[in-house]
Amino acid sequence: MAKKFETMMTELEAIVNKLDNDQVSLEESIELYEKGVQLSKACQEQLVQAEDKINKVSSDEGQK
Numbered sequence: 329m330a331k332k333f334e335t336m337m338t339e340l341e342a343i344v345n346k347l348d349n350d351q352v353s354l355e356e357s358i359e360l361y362e363k364g365v366q367l368s369k370a371c372q373e374q375l376v377q378a379e380d381k382i383n384k385v386s387s388d389e390g391q392k
Contacts, residue, residue, distance in 0.1 A: 333374045
């Protein structure tokens with residue numbers, strides 16, 4: 329099951345906060361960046377799906 333959008337955004341915020349910390353090693357920074365990119369793509373996909381649903385509902389309502 330896909331994670332909720334809000335959960336992924338919270339994880340992204342945590343990653344950004346960790347990356348802002350000067351104590352993070354280069355290796356950990358790269359891992360965090362990769363995970364952040366994956367989460368960002370997943371969030372974008374969910375937003376596109378939500379937009380498609382809204383457009384479909386709006387279109388269906390306009391045909392009544």
